[in-house]
Amino acid sequence: MPLEAAARLVSELTSRGYNAEREAVTRLAAAEDPNAALERVLEEVPNDALVVQADHVESVLSRPDTTGSPRTDGSNAAGATESEAASADGGTAGRDATRTDASSAGSPPSASTGTGPTEGRDSPDPSPVETEGSSPADRAADPAIRSLEITGDMTGESTGTGEYSDFVSVFRDRLERLGTKLRGRVNHRPATAIQGMPGGSDVAMVGLVNDIRSTASGHWLIELEDATGTFPWLVMKDREYVDLVDELLCDEVLAMEGTLADDSGIAFVDSLSFPDVPRTYEPSTADRHVQAALISDVHVGSQEFMADAWNAFADWLHTEQAQHVEYMLLAGDMVEGVGVYPDQDEELDIVDIYEQYEAFSEHLKKVPGDIEIVMIPGNHDAVRLAEPQPGFDEELRGIMSAHDPQIVSNPSTVTLEGVSVLMYHGVSLDEVIAELPEEKASYDEPHKAMYHLLKKRHVAPQFGGHTRLAPEEKDYLIMEDVPDIFHTGHVHKLGFGKYHNVLAINSGCWQAQTDFQKSVNIDPDAGFAPIVDLDTLDVTVQKFS
Secondary structure, three states: OOHHHHHHHHHHHHHOOOEEOHHHHHHHHHOOOHHHHHHHHHHHOOOOOOEEOHHHHHHHHOOOOOOOOOOOOOEOOOOOEHHHHHHHOOOOOOHHHHOOOHHHOOOOOEEOOOOOOOOOOOOOOOOOOOOOOOOEOOOOOOHHHOOEEEEOOOOOOOOOOOOHHHHHHHHHHHHHHHHHHHHOOOOOOOHHHHHOOOOOOEEEEEEEEEEEEEOOOOOEEEEEEEOOEEEEEEEOOOOOOHHHHHHOOOOOEEEEEEEEOOOOOOEEEEEEEOOOOOOOOOOOOOOOOOEEEEEOOOOEOEOOEOHHHHHHHHHHHOEHHHOOEEEEEEEOOOEOOOOOOOOHHHHEOOOOHHHHHHHHHHHHOOOOOOOEEEEEOOOOOOOOOOEOEOOOOHHHHHHOOOOOOEEOOEOEEEEEOOEEEEEOOOOHHHHHHHHOOOOOOEOOEHHHHHHHHHHHOEOOOOOOOOOOEOOOOOOOOEOOOOOOEEEEOOOOOEEEEEEOOEEEEEEOEOEOOOHHHHHOOOOOOEOEEEEEEOOOOOEEEEEOO
């Protein structure tokens, strides 16, 4: 059955308030009269059902149509289906005859991450995915064998009041937990202890970067702070590691080793160490061939929301080519929001925030109902701007309940069949790109900016900058454990690569360039869907615009 038939069925189900499993759509589309079959299914589906399941369809198609119309399963009077009869005659009628091999379906080439000069940035085929003639997908696996776990979700756990003690608490927690990853590498001494040591002593300290400034001679003075006080460290301009100073952000945790000056008032740096991902890190992979779609920044409600591209993506998910896509991770900005940037109201197609989420929910219904969806909020969503951002309130969750997505905080870690995915919307990428030299971090290669966050083991290390951070009893933004995949959005640029074997993906967007983006020189990568093979961590980019 051509893709158009499946798309029509999905559209009809959506218009009546239902989602559907892919296998349910497959069976409906394979019926002799799909429209009649659909009507019979909707008459018998339970009143409280939000998702039309394959069992609902099978129950209807397995029984005779008492209205007197032809059997919707395509069987003849003798009980044999047309495809079975054709098969007995050596014919090619039936569902299998319409299948299109993925090798000839016009899909963009698969690209292994970390290869090529731009590590995946330019890998997508610029031409749209050719889904003409593709058939609806068979269910790839029994949902019972799936595994999805959430950790780090702080929704409902916020305790911050804005008091001074909250700020002290969050930085102490950061220093303690990230410092633990560094103290085993150096002979750490507290700041007050270093101040009392004799000149010429070898010293080492683990602390938060309190200040970075250059001297009149071109050297760099870095002030580290720990729980006992502060101490200055001098990085000489002629040392081989001086270029690492360009990568430093205030409030990140690092270790320094060096030698005390004769008066013990300053230390000369011999080495710098970051919490970092071990170079020997080996990521986990799934035990079977299963895929996840990693997307973000849908921006429903904007005049520039690309509805046609989204519909093409949703239609593709119902095809055989996408049969192994069993998970979708959406990294924030489901809607365009209201009042996010100057004169935004002039670029809105839907001006009411709740109506934006209702429209988003309608678009989400087009995604197969048997795909597991996990979503986190972004800076355009109706949650607090300060990070970590808790998941949506009950009213918004109710609006988006048709697909029963798991809605968790920004950031959160999702483990899919043993593969851990750190989901973070990515607002701090603006700060990293602004602070670091262009050759180390840029919008054109957003995954390289993500490498620096992995190196610092923190998704938003700098406090008091452009990224709004909320003080809590603990620092929810630390990368306590190394993720297998680091997934972000926000910057509307597509890029992926590997850093110490961790797959970093920034997934682009579903919004064409707005006037505001033109004013700040952002040319978005819109209509892309990175698909990750969880058993190999390879990436295929599908383009729908």
